Amino acid sequence: MRKDKTVAQRVVALTLLGAFALLAAGCGNEGDGSYQGYVEGEFVYVASKLSGRLDELAVKRGDAVAPGAPLFALEHQYEQDAVDQAEALLLQAEDLLRDKQKGLRPEELDQIKADLDKARVSAELTGLELSRRSKLFKEKTIAKEELDTVRTNNAVGIAAIRELEAKLATGKLPERIDRVLAAEKEVLSAKAALAQTRWSLDQKSQSATVTGVVFDLMHYQGEWVGAGSPVLSILPPENVKVRFFAPEAVAGAMRVGQSVTINWDGAAKPVAAKVSYIAPKVEYAPPVIYSQGFRQKLVIMIEVRADPEISRVLNPGQPVDVYLESAEKPS
Numbered sequence: 512m513r514k515d516k517t518v519a520q521r522v523v524a525l526t527l528l529g530a531f532a533l534l535a536a537g538c539g540n541e542g543d544g545s546y547q548g549y550v551e552g553e554f555v556y557v558a559s560k561l562s563g564r565l566d567e568l569a570v571k572r573g574d575a576v577a578p579g580a581p582l583f584a585l586e587h588q589y590e591q592d593a594v595d596q597a598e599a600l601l602l603q604a605e606d607l608l609r610d611k612q613k614g615l616r617p618e619e620l621d622q623i624k625a626d627l628d629k630a631r632v633s634a635e636l637t638g639l640e641l642s643r644r645s646k647l648f649k650e651k652t653i654a655k656e657e658l659d660t661v662r663t664n665n666a667v668g669i670a671a672i673r674e675l676e677a678k679l680a681t682g683k684l685p686e687r688i689d690r691v692l693a694a695e696k697e698v699l700s701a702k703a704a705l706a707q708t709r710w711s712l713d714q715k716s717q718s719a720t721v722t723g724v725v726f727d728l729m730h731y732q733g734e735w736v737g738a739g740s741p742v743l744s745i746l747p748p749e750n751v752k753v754r755f756f757a758p759e760a761v762a763g764a765m766r767v768g769q770s771v772t773i774n775w776d777g778a779a780k781p782v783a784a785k786v787s788y789i790a791p792k793v794e795y796a797p798p799v800i801y802s803q804g805f806r807q808k809l810v811i812m813i814e815v816r817a818d819p820e821i822s823r824v825l826n827p828g829q830p831v832d833v834y835l836e837s838a839e840k841p842s
Contacts, residue, residue, distance in 0.1 A: 545832040548755025548773075551814070552827040555721055555750070556741035559585055561714045565742065568732045576719040576745060583742050587715035593708040601701040608694040620679065627675040634668030641665045723747035726827075751822035752787065752814045755833045759793055762811035765835075771815050772834040775825070781834065784817040 563585035570582055644661045647653045723745040730742045753773055757765070767786050774781040790812040815833065816822070825831075 545774075545834050546755045546757055548753050548831050548833045550825045550827050550829040550831060551752050551754045552726070552746045553750035553752070554726060554744040554746055555723065556744050557582055557717050557719070558739050558741045559714050559717055559736065560738060561585070561590075561711065562736060562738040562740075563587070563715060565730050565732050565734050565736050568728070568730075568742075570725045570743065572725055572728060574725045575723075576725060577722050578719055580719040582717050582719055584716040585736060587712055590708065590712040590715055594705070594712050597701070597705040597708045601698070601705050604694070604697040604701040608691070608698050611691050611694045623675060623679045627672065627679060630668060630671040630675055634665065634672055637661065637665035637668045717742070719745065721745060721747045723750070724823075746827070748819035748822045749816075751819075751825050751827075752816050753784065753825075753831050753833060754812060754814050755831075756794070756810040756812055759809040759811055761835070762789060762813060765789060765813065770836055773815065773817060773831050774834070775829060775831040782817055782821050784815040784821075784833075786813060787816045788814040 565583060566586050567584040568582075569584075570576060570580075576582070641658075641661045641664075644653060644658045648655065648658045726744045726746040728743050730736050730740070736742060765786060767789060769786045771784050771786060772781045773784050793809040793811050817825075
């Protein structure tokens with residue numbers, strides 16, 4: 512039993528030693544000036560700000576997309592009904608504003624004109640009657656009360672004429688300015704409500720905003736998608752980078768923009784790339800006790816990027832070799 516335990520401990524120790532050796536090899540160079548690295552991608556995750564059932568999925572993994580290409584659509588009948596209602600309310604508000612700006616209808620103006628003609632005829636008759644009654648009063652044929660009655664009727668008729676003339680002039684004008692302004696604000700409010708409902712409807716359908724390849728699908732047709740939950744991810748070629756670790760002494764002499772060469776299994780030939788990022792901190796590989804004698808164990812993460820056309824053939828996780836300018840490159 513003790514012997515079996517000892518053998519097991521040796522196996523575990525050898526396994527850990529092998530793992531540390533591989534890690535150290537990955538972080539150091541291969542003796543030919545190269546450093547092992549791997550491909551990394553910065554993904555664009557596409558999501559809707561609203562939740563709903565995924566009704567349409569227009570792409571699949573590996574599809575190439577360009578800006579404007581439809582990606583997916585969530586259920587949107589509720590949002591469509593809200594847009595239809597907002598459009599109807601806007602039309603109603605605009606019709607009300609136009610009505611207030613125009614004044615009375617032609618038919619209503621014609622009615623006022625007819626009443627005005629009638630009042631003028633009536634006032635003319637009462638004027639003639641007043642003239643006759645005045646003559647008779649002077650001749651002391653009628654009483655003063657009868658003359659006063661006719662004079663009053665004539666004055667009422669003249670007042671009616673003035674009233675109808677004023678009503679006709681007012682009817683040709685739009686409504687009071689405050690009512691017109693209130694109607695204009697109703698139109699603006701209706702337009703804002705329509706814009707809001709259209710925005711909600713637009714959020715239920717998402718299109719590509721970048722050029723790239725559909726890398727992964729997180730949801731499938733028929734599933735419920737929460738607000739802000741990515742439905743898919745896109746990998747633009749310019750977002751593909753190579754990451755490797757160089758010793759602290761080597762990385763300390765490197766600069767952003769420095770030229771390097773990368774190579775991978777199956778590549779026709781090594782390709783040029785440039786350093787795009789140098790980590791501002793060091794890491795241990797493998798874990799060691801920090802001392803002056805173990806400084807070569809400290810490594811710094813470095814990222815390089817190649818031309819997007821080259822990056823199209825690289826896949827995240829793929830191992831690559833990175834050669835510095837002074838390193839000898841394979842032919």
